[in-house]
Amino acid sequence: MNNGLQIKTFQQGKSYCLYDSHEINSFVPNMLDVSYWQKKNTITGSAQGRGTTWFVKHSGKPSKQEKHWVLRHYYRGGLIGKIISDSYWFTSQKNTRAAREFDLLTYMQKLALPAPKPIACRVTRHGLFYSADLLSSRIEHAQDLVALLSKTTLSDALWKKIGITIKRFHDNNIYHHDLNAHNILIDKDDNVFLIDFDRGEVRKNDQASWQQANMARLQRSFLKEFNKLPTFHWQDDNWRLLLEGYLSH
Known part of the structure; x- marks a missing residue:
């Protein structure tokens, strides 16, 4: 294809x-x-x-x-x-x-x-x-997670869908060099996309190590925005739901 x-x-x-x-x-x-x-x-x-x-x-x-x-x-x-x-x-x-x-x-x-x-x-x-x-x-009618979470909360199902989507990339050995909340987009139909693959690559070795590092980087980005922005609808339970989706596939 x-x-x-x-x-x-x-x-x-x-x-x-x-x-x-x-x-x-x-x-x-x-x-x-x-x-x-x-x-x-x-x-x-x-x-x-x-x-x-x-x-x-x-x-x-x-x-x-x-x-x-x-x-x-x-x-x-x-x-x-x-x-x-x-x-x-x-x-x-x-x-x-x-x-x-x-x-x-x-x-x-x-x-x-x-x-x-x-x-x-x-x-x-x-x-x-x-x-x-x-x-x-361009991903049409989409916003990045930082913009979205600055305005509203996400459903439990959507948090899980974000985790499932990231796992799809990891299952295909796609390494995202800068996986953060700005590089995850949600469109008007709640479809999830990853963007900005500068310095990304296909990595078939040491999957557990770089995949864990990818997820740790993403978690740090949520914490960074939570501590920086006056309004940011994110909490530990959201991360748990994201991981639940990630680990379900």
């Missing part, structure tokens, strides 16, 4: 790109620039994180229907990010941050996991370094 993905490569000058030709009829690398969408007046919003994530719309294949995508430029975190904000040491195309995340999203689509679809990525060489960008599908 390939879920309609038709991955092609495109090279122009110092740029190397991957894109899904099923989603993009006439690909140009500038689609990975925010200015491309600004000129078309098709930016629908943005979100702040390490950098700015842009939400854009596009009318293309297969039936000119409107598609909603997420455009993200890769930025470094930590102290080094203050010095070299968006440059990475180049070793090979396949090992760049963008290509690895694009390939992982492609793999997860083949497994029918609830994660964004890969649309396009671009790696641009700058001598021994590179910068990178990613286009992926």
